[in-house]
Amino acid sequence: MMELKGRKALVTGGGRGIGRAICLRLAKGGADVALFELDAGSAEETTKKIEEMGVKSLSLKVDVSLQEEVKRGMEEINQSWEGVDILVNNAGITRDNLIMRMTSQDWETVLGVNLRGAFYCTKAVLRGMMKKRWGRIVNVSSVVGKMGNPGQANYVSSKAGLIGLTKAVAKEVASRGITVNAVAPGFIETEMTKSLPQKARDSFLSQIPLQRSGLPEDVANLVFFLCTEEAGYITGQAINVDGGMLM
Numbered sequence: 001m002m003e004l005k006g007r008k009a010l011v012t013g014g015g016r017g018i019g020r021a022i023c024l025r026l027a028k029g030g031a032d033v034a035l036f037e038l039d040a041g042s043a044e045e046t047t048k049k050i051e052e053m054g055v056k057s058l059s060l061k062v063d064v065s066l067q068e069e070v071k072r073g074m075e076e077i078n079q080s081w082e083g084v085d086i087l088v089n090n091a092g093i094t095r096d097n098l099i100m101r102m103t104s105q106d107w108e109t110v111l112g113v114n115l116r117g118a119f120y121c122t123k124a125v126l127r128g129m130m131k132k133r134w135g136r137i138v139n140v141s142s143v144v145g146k147m148g149n150p151g152q153a154n155y156v157s158s159k160a161g162l163i164g165l166t167k168a169v170a171k172e173v174a175s176r177g178i179t180v181n182a183v184a185p186g187f188i189e190t191e192m193t194k195s196l197p198q199k200a201r202d203s204f205l206s207q208i209p210l211q212r213s214g215l216p217e218d219v220a221n222l223v224f225f226l227c228t229e230e231a232g233y234i235t236g237q238a239i240n241v242d243g244g245m246l247m
Ligand code: NAP
Pocket: 012, 013, 014, 015, 016, 017, 018, 019, 036, 037, 038, 039, 042, 062, 063, 064, 065, 090, 091, 092, 093, 113, 140, 141, 142, 143, 184, 185, 186, 187, 188, 189, 190, 191, 192, 193
């Protein structure tokens, strides 16, 4: 089904992991997909896969934590596409440590990418969406933003902050036909979780009623749905994709 045919999407951190799966799911749905990415190599690979689906793709080297880079990236998109209809704020990083050992730098870096980056990208796309009186924004939060997690005070704060951002912006722009939602993945198999020690993996898995870790595609399917016309009556929500880990 090509429900997103003619739509233009921007996915941050679309080069690998969940971001790449989201790019491919939106492209499969018929959308043209641009991505902001740090690593040109992985971005190029995603772009190639998107174009193989018969839609257009743009890859831009943008660090979402830097407002000037976000502005420049949006200008480049605007030259080719005249704005975007869909924004997925997916770029995210971790710098884990117990709070007693966490440095201000690790706090700032994580908040800078995960939360401030979403703020910059949202600002950059909203004017165009308001003019078109249609838009979809999806923020990739995390279940830990709702339930907390030791050793991740910076990451958890950024993910809880994203849920707050989602709700505030959803209320501000609802009258313009724009929905803003968050997805909250649980334990998903990507580079981010690959390095977790076996003990931590086992502990996560023991908390998942569906008895398996998630795949990037599990998250991408929900993001896709939230971007369709059919999801037009859903806004301001933070929906878990976690095999039932948090109920
Ligand atoms: P990942 O494999 O580490 O991928 C993260 C992506 O974000 C990479 O493409 C990375 O680019 C990009 N990125 C990082 N910093 C950036 C920046 N400053 N500007 C632009 N792009 C940047 O992680 P993932 O597991 O796919 O996670 C994707 C999102 O899901 C994150 O927000 C994460 O917090 C969230 N999440 C993941 C899980 C999980 O279990 N995996 C659970 C809950 C939530 P480079 O390739 O250049 O580094």
